[in-house]
Amino acid sequence: MSFIDNLMMGLSMVANVGSFLALGTGVAVGVFAGAIPGMSATMAVALTLPFTFALQPITGILLLLGVYKGGIFGGSIPAILIKTPGTPASSATVLDGYPLAEMGQAGKALGMALWASCTADLISNLALILFAGFLASFALSFGPPEFFTLMLFSLTIIAGVSGESLLRGALSAMLGLLLATVGLDLIYGTNRFTFGNANLMGGLNFIAVLIGLFAIPEIIAMVWNPKVFDGQKRSMGKSWVSFADYRRCFKSIVRGSFIGVFLGAIPGIGAAPSAFLSYSEARRTSPNRDKFGKGELEGVAAAEAGNNGVAGATLIPLLALGIPGDVITAIIIGAFMIHGLQPGPMMFILNADIIYALFIGLIVSSVFLFFIGSVAIHGFKYVADIPRGVLFPAVLVLCIFGVFAVNNSIFDVGVMFAMGWVGYFMLRYRIPAAPFLIAFILGPLLEDNFRQAMLMSGSSPVILFRGPITWFFWALTVITVFAIIRAGIKATRRQGPLKVESQT
Amino acid sequence: MHDRTLHIQLGIGAIVAAAFLLLVAIPVWVSSPSNVPNIILSPLFWPWALAGLTGITGFGMILTSIRQPAATKPEVCDVDDAPKAWGRLASIAAVMAVTMLMLPRIGMVWTSMLVFAVTAFLVRTNHPRIALTSAVLVPLVLYAFFAHVAGVAVPQGDFVRLP
Numbered sequence A: 001m002s003f004i005d006n007l008m009m010g011l012s013m014v015a016n017v018g019s020f021l022a023l024g025t026g027v028a029v030g031v032f033a034g035a036i037p038g039m040s041a042t043m044a045v046a047l048t049l050p051f052t053f054a055l056q057p058i059t060g061i062l063l064l065l066g067v068y069k070g071g072i073f074g075g076s077i078p079a080i081l082i083k084t085p086g087t088p089a090s091s092a093t094v095l096d097g098y099p100l101a102e103m104g105q106a107g108k109a110l111g112m113a114l115w116a117s118c119t120a121d122l123i124s125n126l127a128l129i130l131f132a133g134f135l136a137s138f139a140l141s142f143g144p145p146e147f148f149t150l151m152l153f154s155l156t157i158i159a160g161v162s163g164e165s166l167l168r169g170a171l172s173a174m175l176g177l178l179l180a181t182v183g184l185d186l187i188y189g190t191n192r193f194t195f196g197n198a199n200l201m202g203g204l205n206f207i208a209v210l211i212g213l214f215a216i217p218e219i220i221a222m223v224w225n226p227k228v229f230d231g232q233k234r235s236m237g238k239s240w241v242s243f244a245d246y247r248r249c250f251k252s253i254v255r256g257s258f259i260g261v262f263l264g265a266i267p268g269i270g271a272a273p274s275a276f277l278s279y280s281e282a283r284r285t286s287p288n289r290d291k292f293g294k295g296e297l298e299g300v301a302a303a304e305a306g307n308n309g310v311a312g313a314t315l316i317p318l319l320a321l322g323i324p325g326d327v328i329t330a331i332i333i334g335a336f337m338i339h340g341l342q343p344g345p346m347m348f349i350l351n352a353d354i355i356y357a358l359f360i361g362l363i364v365s366s367v368f369l370f371f372i373g374s375v376a377i378h379g380f381k382y383v384a385d386i387p388r389g390v391l392f393p394a395v396l397v398l399c400i401f402g403v404f405a406v407n408n409s410i411f412d413v414g415v416m417f418a419m420g421w422v423g424y425f426m427l428r429y430r431i432p433a434a435p436f437l438i439a440f441i442l443g444p445l446l447e448d449n450f451r452q453a454m455l456m457s458g459s460s461p462v463i464l465f466r467g468p469i470t471w472f473f474w475a476l477t478v479i480t481v482f483a484i485i486r487a488g489i490k491a492t493r494r495q496g497p498l499k500v501e502s503q504t
Numbered sequence B: 001m002h003d004r005t006l007h008i009q010l011g012i013g014a015i016v017a018a019a020f021l022l023l024v025a026i027p028v029w030v031s032s033p034s035n036v037p038n039i040i041l042s043p044l045f046w047p048w049a050l051a052g053l054t055g056i057t058g059f060g061m062i063l064t065s066i067r068q069p070a071a072t073k074p075e076v077c078d079v080d081d082a083p084k085a086w087g088r089l090a091s092i093a094a095v096m097a098v099t100m101l102m103l104p105r106i107g108m109v110w111t112s113m114l115v116f117a118v119t120a121f122l123v124r125t126n127h128p129r130i131a132l133t134s135a136v137l138v139p140l141v142l143y144a145f146f147a148h149v150a151g152v153a154v155p156q157g158d159f160v161r162l163p
Helices: A003-014 A017-034 A041-052 A057-074 A076-082 A088-102 A106-140 A144-155 A166-180 A206-224 A243-264 A271-285 A297-313 A315-321 A327-338 A352-380 A388-407 A410-428 A433-457 A461-465 A468-503 B003-029 B045-067 B082-106 B108-122 B128-149
Strands: none
Touching: A003 A017, A003 A057, A003 A352, A017 A041, A017 A057, A017 A076, A017 A352, A041 A057, A041 A327, A057 A076, A057 A106, A057 A297, A057 A327, A057 A352, A076 A088, A076 A106, A076 A297, A076 A352, A088 A106, A088 A206, A088 A271, A088 A297, A088 A433, A106 A243, A106 A297, A106 A315, A106 A352, A144 A271, A144 A433, A144 A461, A144 A468, A166 A433, A166 B003, A166 B045, A206 A388, A206 A410, A206 A433, A206 B082, A206 B108, A243 A271, A243 A297, A271 A297, A271 A433, A297 A315, A315 A327, A315 A352, A388 A410, A388 B108, A388 B128, A410 A433, A410 B082, A433 A461, A461 A468, B003 B045, B082 B108, B108 B128
């Protein structure tokens, strides 16, 4: 069958009320679930899976894809409004989204998050349709040495989110990397900092650490000094995102989308590193780089583009090779199999109509996301109007329920509280939390891939320079580190006299 | 806190933490098989490397603080009544500790109601009636959602069980 035939067949499968209803419902459920801390997109997709059993294959899969896409965007709503990322993917959105909400521009931040998400989603879907084959073969050439160099380069993001002191950022990253070592060793299965506690053998729960680090310190800070927040309540702000704002951030959105597509096509990386890398690149190239971390709209746009750019691209290894790129696509591959479909190269031959129907459905899902996201923003805007004295205790209770729900574990609630105090200590000592989080995410990937590479080569470091991909990332890392050092020296020279003036 | 003081304190803290990791924590709490062919493959290698880097960062902080000018302005506390603020901080720590003890015993819903009410009191809410009403309603709504929609086995405790 020709391309046009396949396209028409696909269109006939999607262009019906059932498919549209499934997509719309999926996106709505995803946005709602993503907006509740602890109810990650993964959990929402897993909970929706049983509902697809009775549906037609394409309807069921579109329902799951809708939940996935809605969930990734939904996480940005609490990240912006209450500094509690609904999903790990939206942790980078907190950095500028929450300060914007504090300035009464929550509406603008949420609007930009939506616009950036939809744009990135569309680009990611188009990349899936146009480059699935190419990107899948490229992703297949990634082995442990390539992953290691990619992770090493990604760690240079830390410099971009360290704020006023690179050393404090480095200290924060060390703490994150150290906490990431907790659990059973991947290669030998021995204990590392588990203290004989079975709950620690799987490592620290990511959501518990994330919520503990961002949401709990705000509550403790309010308990320390309630007067600062006395009777304070924020509003969505009259300002809404304008086309001029969108145009200003467009470059960062497109760049973030491509970073998302690139990282999403590589199995096992996920949306959070992509969001941070996109944020860091936007900050590096933006003329407003000094405003990043203090409430810069471009920061929200870049972070959201980075994490939503992943959504369509994770389907590239899934559809082209039958390899799930992350946990969500692993659940979705289960849905394919339940309906007797086997994703992979043969599916493009045997079930080309379903593949094209999925492509069309994905494009339509971006439109659904835009409209349902707009409605959700207006629905959740009332959160911004709740007085702090009522909102913060509610957030604490929500965090307890949300963190417990991830693993049905009271221990995780304890981890969240402990991380809350770590986060508060960091807040008091002006240690940025973002490097901690990036290191905590990338740390295990960095270590595991390094040790796997060493195992492959019999401990010879030459393997880390084995091909053009590793050389490319080494070069990028060296250039970035050189640029960071140069910028640091320049800043020290510039700020030296100013600090003497301000402190005397 | 001034940058210089901050960096000295953090630098010393980082060096002490690194020394503790290298001398106590890693040897005691990280186990490694005896037949590891190369040190870089050992489960000990990464924690050692990170502990070393933490120490180096600490030294870096102290070195940069030496180059910074000494502060001449006195430290200003960010709260009016510091002892009361410390008391509130101790109270929220106690709330968290008690929460951990009460969750399996009286259940998540009742514990959350108490946590909500005490936290609202600690943050000196200007809307006590709304806070108290919310303290009852919010945990119930969350219970209904998580237990009946998301299918989470929310701890019920040993006393009053919810449907």
